[in-house]
Amino acid sequence: MTDIAEARSKIDAIDTAILELLQKRNSAVVSIAENKYRNGIPVKNQERESLHLQELLAKAEAMGISPALTAQLFTAIFTDSRSRQMSLIHGLDASKGGTLEKIRVSYLGTRGSYSYHATHKFYHPVESRLVERGCATFQEIISSVENDEADCGILPIENTSSGCINEVYDLLQNARVHITGELTYNINHGVLAAAPTALSRIKTVYSHAQPIQQCSQWLHKNLPEAIFKTTSATTEAMEIVAGLKSPEAVAIGCEDSAPLYGLTPLFSNIANQKVNITRFIVIGKEEITVPVTITAKTSLTFTTQNRPGALVRVLEVFSKRNINIVKLESRPRIGNREGLIWAETFYADVIANTETAVLQDALRQLRDVTGDVKILGCYPATAIPDEA
Incomplete structure (x- = not known):
């Protein structure tokens, strides 16, 4: 019988080969995106996708592979491919016909903020080209684009829980920028602490005003006596809590960012609405x-x-x-x-x-x-x- 270590080694090698094939597929997506952009072809071709998926399902069944797994896998791959194509087309248009070697992007907060994650979601096909600039305010993001300090900026504009972000709407009235793209990002607010601590010991909560508003019901029920201190971004809140190292202080922020600041998630998905989605817009100095x-x-x-x-x-x-x-x-x-x-x-x-x-x-x-x-x-x- 094959030794389990040997079998696992083979599986690891196969998994690596799958990743290498996905990398090759992504390279082909770049060529497809450029061709579609040049010729004005829609990114999504539902007929082509449906036909190709049916062919793959037939091949999978003949090979003894689960059709359900095949459908789930390739649906995810097709969705990622469309996302990559849209991002690449945005980059092509923004650079007036040629992909930018470096894309300077401004967003709210620092590494680990929701805007940081949204930026990487939108530009994930060209992440290696990003030159990131974290900003303290929405006005700073807009100004960086107006003054040619950034090629584009990412701004949150509305949320399914707290509604429109009025400050952004107000700033856009007189801003010398154009909206060039949009995306949505699923928000998962968590209670983050420097180390595990009891709920009863928490006295101070740090976060941006929006997450505090979006989590008001949970906070009122579980931390009615807590003092709330607003910060310019959730990342600032995480930095403060990480620096305090106090069992009495926590931050409300993106749970995925906790490892970046050495924090421990205590409670997950605490927003008033469990389906909590923020819509972001992408701005640039030139229209597309x-x-x-x-x-x-x-x-x-x-x-x-x-x-x-x-x-x-x-x-x-x-x-x-x-x-x-x-x-x-x-x-x-x-x-x-x-x-x-x-x-x-x-x-x-x-x-x-x-x-x-x-x-x-x-x-x-x-x-x-x-x-x-x-x-x-x-x-x-x-x-x-x-x-x-």
């Missing part, structure tokens, strides 16, 4: 062009006249053209003129491409029934409500 064959989202702002039915007329512009509005928010107008202190700026996300005649026509009509109209960006749509 999305091929019309790729599903695109356009973000814009507009103001309305202070009279009955003004907003209805705006909505009709899109409705009559069968353009889906997937996001509509209002915020106080920044820099209002005297007498317009209560004027509102509306933010809208629509599923449409600025390169198409239908949206161009809608924008012309929109300018007739609104005040200021500003296109924040047109980019590949990857986060659509009820479809993401």
Whole structure:
């Protein structure tokens, strides 16, 4: 009988060979992404994927391999391939036709923040090219792009638990940047400590204001007497707790980042909503062009006249053209003129491409029934409500 150590050695070698094959596959994905970008071909080809999966399932069955395992494995591979292609296409467009050797990215916090993880998710096909810049504020992220200190920035804009991040919406009103991409990231808030400690000993909780708000129910129930201290980012909270080394202090942050700061997760997934997803936008100084064959989202702002039915007329512009509005928010107008202190700026996300005649026509009509109209960006749509 084969010695178990020898069998395990063979398995290890096979697993390494599988990884090497995946690496070769990823190299082929780069060529496919470049070809699709040059020729305006959609990233997702459902017919091709379905047909190829059926072929693989038939081969797996003939080889005695579980069809369920095969389907699960290749569905994950296909999903990763699409993600890689979208990221590469973003890089191609941002560099005006050639992949950037280095991509300078600004995000909130430092290594281990949710924005850090979102950045690496979006750019994971080209991680080796990233030059990272952690920022203390949203304004710093935007300014770094405006001043050519970064090629792009990652900004959280809304969360399924706490809603829109108003500060980002307000900053975008006058920012000299364009939205060039988007992604969603699953948030897992955990209670992190320097060492295992009893719940009853915890007196101080450090975190960014958003996680504290998103975990309010658990915190009220389990730590009603605790003092909450807000930080500029969850990573700052983790740094503080790691430095204190106190059984009375904990941080609320990304559980996956705990090892980076030598912290111990005490409680996991404590958010009010167990499905806790943050949508991030990618910003750049130059706008990008999305091929019309790729599903695109356009973000814009507009103001309305202070009279009955003004907003209805705006909505009709899109409705009559069968353009889906997937996001509509209002915020106080920044820099209002005297007498317009209560004027509102509306933010809208629509599923449409600025390169198409239908949206161009809608924008012309929109300018007739609104005040200021500003296109924040047109980019590949990857986060659509009820479809993401």
